[in-house]
Amino acid sequence: MSTYKAPLDDLRFALFDVLGAEAHCAKLGFADVNRELADAVLEEAARFAETVLAPLNKIGDEIGCNFDKATGDVTPPPGFKQAFDTFVEGGWTGLTNAPEHGGQGMPALLGGVLTELVDSANLAWGNFPMLSHGAVKALETYGEAWQQDVFLKPLVSGQWTGTMCLTEPHCGTDLGLLKTRAEPQADGTYAVTGTKIFITAGEHDLVPNIIHLVLAKLPDAPAGAKGISLFVVPKFKVARDGSVGARNAVRCGAIEHKMGIHGSATCVMNFDGAEGYLLGEPHKGLQAMFVMMNSARLGVGVQGLGLSERAYQNALRYARERLQSRSLTGPKCPDKPADPLIVQPDVRRMLLSQKSLVEGGRLLSLHAYSLLDVAEHASDPAERERAHTLVSFLTPISKACLTEWSIENTYNALQCFGGHGYIHEHGMEQYARDARITTLYEGTTGIQALDLIGRKTAATQGAGLKLFLGEVEAFAKQHEGDAALAEFIAPLRSKCQEWGKLTIDTLTRAASNPDELGAASTDYLFYSGYVVLAYWWARSVAAVNATSKPQAFKDAKRDTARFYFARMLPRTLAHKAAIEAGASPLMALPDAGFGAE
């Protein structure tokens, strides 16, 4: 049976010892958020995740969501609604939202922690509250006064939930192709007509109203991506005074049968002249969509992290409990019929890969969340801008690497169980199936990779990378004389130098052949991710050495960092070689050469 215990020790270490969460909050004006309050939030969130959400994870997978074809109603798995009510009562849905909209005004940094705990405990359930965040963000940024008045409070409080309706059957990545239309009506509203697919939490009975944010084209729209507008389309119509009216002409047509996250309702949504309200300017919908998307992408990265953490915990427990064979160097538990799996070097390799990616990945992710706080709350505009550039750069790395690593981590965790991992009852195979969605939705890994090397690097002359490298170099300089860190700082510096050179070389090649960007993209993404993690492991050792933590905790950080540098970071060698091989090995083969139909 799969278990879950919130990793509070490591979360506290990451927040307070590495990222300096107290100073962060004080500096940015989160006056109330001191160590004591943050600790209380952590503990309460952990309790909720462990005792309310985690027990519903397996049943959510087994029973899934139910779709009533006759009514179009969707019923999430048993217990999901009660858990949602508890979550709402606890004020969790608005943890990081502005107090003027009913939020608790906490930093995004703590929001990132909450997301991890929720997603470790029950990823499918976590999708119901998660999607509201994007809707809130878009409304805050682009909403007219009445739209903010009417929609924000119920979304922030969790009285209603939100969705993002982007994808259509024939277009996902390429939204320029979308067909959903919005016809202006005499009363200033729009009649929205079209079919959207893969709509997470598109229909359910957890709350009485669902606020869809829908991309559609106005009649006079320019062709392609520049002709897309964004509309608010509620399940029940909402008047400008906030009064809820009749059922709108939007209905769930089906739910998808998926590999995993069975407890998450993935809906086909049919809009049949549904009443909608234009959000933001006409034809500027894609821009608004990216506002929703960016925070959602960090959130999906955390889903990968959360699954990895839980899978690791269970693999570790099993590796300690399961007695099988003897250590290669002679019996370690001669009084038992066999030694536990954890004495085996190759089992340790699988466990340490997970541990180093989880603990390092946690810092990659929380750092990005902390930059969201800086970008929004720093008093200095230059500092806000700097944080914005850096988090934009780190978002595709965080999303794609944490989710790809969740594939690897849940793979390794399952593998530790041997054949037992393949059986449903142990829970490990569910994590692997659930993890599989994370590299697909909110932009596949390939899309993140293009975003990183294209929009976030080539298009900015490497602005984000320069900031990041500057941060690393400042850290390296600061600890130049520290003998305990030398073994990490030297290779980190050299990798950073190489990263810069690889970037320049690739962009130079791409100047004459844009396919070079696509050809390098995924390997460049992974390369970047592994170097970023090396930085966080070096910082972890520096941070832990500065604390009064027990020696065992310090040793564990140092040993895990050593493992990371010795056995994970060298993956950059393969990625570098692939990047340097360039586009020609990918583009030479004509289409027909790939094989017959």
Add this chain to the structure above:
Amino acid sequence: MSTYKAPLDDLRFALFDVLGAEAHCAKLGFADVNRELADAVLEEAARFAETVLAPLNKIGDEIGCNFDKATGDVTPPPGFKQAFDTFVEGGWTGLTNAPEHGGQGMPALLGGVLTELVDSANLAWGNFPMLSHGAVKALETYGEAWQQDVFLKPLVSGQWTGTMCLTEPHCGTDLGLLKTRAEPQADGTYAVTGTKIFITAGEHDLVPNIIHLVLAKLPDAPAGAKGISLFVVPKFKVARDGSVGARNAVRCGAIEHKMGIHGSATCVMNFDGAEGYLLGEPHKGLQAMFVMMNSARLGVGVQGLGLSERAYQNALRYARERLQSRSLTGPKCPDKPADPLIVQPDVRRMLLSQKSLVEGGRLLSLHAYSLLDVAEHASDPAERERAHTLVSFLTPISKACLTEWSIENTYNALQCFGGHGYIHEHGMEQYARDARITTLYEGTTGIQALDLIGRKTAATQGAGLKLFLGEVEAFAKQHEGDAALAEFIAPLRSKCQEWGKLTIDTLTRAASNPDELGAASTDYLFYSGYVVLAYWWARSVAAVNATSKPQAFKDAKRDTARFYFARMLPRTLAHKAAIEAGASPLMALPDAGFGAE
């Protein structure tokens, strides 16, 4: 909807142009097996796989096997029995078995092809006939005359099926711990009592009798792995005259709920004083088990290959059909709303990884099967011995790499579909779930890795590796002056040199610390696999250049080889670094440091 077309062109190329199947058969005394007959076998097997098995793959996943708790009966998915009857009528079950036992006496090389076609079409179904092979092999090798007389013909003809009953709830890898007992009876039979789990095809209604090969301990057995004996335990008792008697005391207690291969019956088998017949010598059961296991391991490798092939075909079709976005270098299909995915370099990267691993992997696998033929049929004992050593060395590589690559290939194939890949109806997620068993059963990847570096390398002073390197060097010498091959042969030679040195260095370290073997094992396995594949890609180019194939076919092989050398082979850099990092980064962290419970 997932489709399947047998890759006959590439199979023919592998068999006849690369591996020289005609000369192979002629030399080993398969007098009737000429090109024409082999082609006929291929085409007939392809027809069966495409038209009978492939259409049952999805329904097998959806409906799965049914277990009747009251009777202990297991019913495979609809259509499985009819397909099995057709398979038996076609004489396929005994394709490679000896004519004196009713087999068709074909080479193992063709058996490997049949296995690929079956497993591409329907992996779960393929498990029902597959397990008989091990039973036949064990009976041929260790059976007394009456046992061979009574059991072999019905197993070879497919009138009955066989199983391998090894695993128990508390032991899989470490069979020395097993608890199943066999008590000698006055009539010379044994009463077998115990519980076996994960028994593939342990119970079903495809045939009237099931012959279990069961590992158990005699009352006077020495402790551990040296006290295990092997027993034949039929579902219905069989007398020495071959007459089938009463139902035996063996019964299916449950079937497992698994991540995939739902159509394959994975049974808990309860033996309750069941009548069994000792096979081979007392306490020598583990040795007999390895006879069954080795051919089964090659077979599981082919399962990975088969899934990879089918997943690739579907990813390729989708990448050609799906219109989304434009090429980075400008529209390629300006008359269409968007370009097909296949114009994108990163999509090509995913496709070419699959293609290069599938076509190269096919040669790795078929070469191993061809060595089984040599080991059994060559007239020269030294040649037989040489082939045996080489196939023993290549078996863990083939099993582990082809299955691990099937994880990667089904991952990449699904990823090409974007979110649609996660939906059941496209079939891609089933391949990913089905593939996940292949790195677990018949010995996990970790076990294969230890087998390779331990039993097959350290324990033999690298006998298998030396033979393989000798074969590569002979090939390299033979083509030394061939300008078209220089780009492949030079790096292949250098990798082979490095492989030899890495092996010696690792074994040297291991001499003073056995944990070094375990620490290097998995990375050493992958390193080996990638170099072996480089050899097969170089050989493929050499072979294709010597044919009169269309230029497009030749170009495709060369371009795919170039892709492989440029973008896949460099993975060895990371594996080499991990091997050289040694055991210390894995062993330093104390157990407690991995985390709290």
